[in-house]
Amino acid sequence: MLLFGCPVLDDVLLTVDELVVNALRHTRSGRPGGTFAVDIVSWGGSFAVAVTDEGAPCEPAVADADADAGDDAESGRGLRTVSLLASGWGWFGNDRSRAVAALFTPTAVSLGEIA
Numbered sequence: 703m704l705l706f707g708c709p710v711l712d713d714v715l716l717t718v719d720e721l722v723v724n725a726l727r728h729t730r731s732g733r734p735g736g737t738f739a740v741d742i743v744s745w746g747g748s749f750a751v752a753v754t755d756e757g758a759p760c761e762p763a764v765a766d767a768d769a770d771a772g773d774d775a776e777s778g779r780g781l782r783t784v785s786l787l788a789s790g791w792g793w794f795g796n797d798r799s800r801a802v803a804a805l806f807t808p809t810a811v812s813l814g815e816i817a
């Protein structure tokens with residue numbers, strides 16, 4: 703199994719959960735008949751997850767921490783959590799299809815600019 707022995711299994715699964723919920727809540731994937739894809743790859747002790755959706759006018763972005771303290775403190779936590787758990791995260795695509803990905807690696811490697 704791909705994730706057997708993964709030392710950061712809980713972090714990987716929580717990240718997949720946050721990205722899938724975002725795909726359903728914020729993109730066309732959440733409409734009736736909508737679809738999304740989850741890809742997980744592993745190599746040399748590193749793991750990467752990507753959730754590909756059907757696009758949206760908005761773009762994935764970590765919410766402003768100050769704004770989050772306002773009257774909607776229950777939202778804007780997902781990608782901040784991902785950014786803290788993962789070694790790096792990013793996205794590419796456009797309003798018709800977008801993939802949001804996170805990398806978990808024991809070494810200090812960043813996804814960097816993958817757009």
Ligand SMILES: Nc1ncnc2c1ncn2[C@@H]1O[C@H](COP(=O)(O)OP(=O)(O)OP(=O)(O)O)[C@@H](O)[C@H]1O
Pocket residue numbers: 720724725727728729755757758760761762763764765776777778779780781782800802
């Ligand atoms: N796949 C996506 N495509 C387009 N926009 C996205 C996507 N994922 C997130 N966003 C945008 O980024 C914002 C921040 O996402 P984040 O997951 O941090 O917060 P949230 O989903 O609004 O609330 P929470 O995750 O705390 O329930 C979202 O409000 C949305 O505008």
Ligand SMILES: [Mg+2]
Pocket residue numbers: 720723724778779780781
């Ligand atoms: Mg979210």
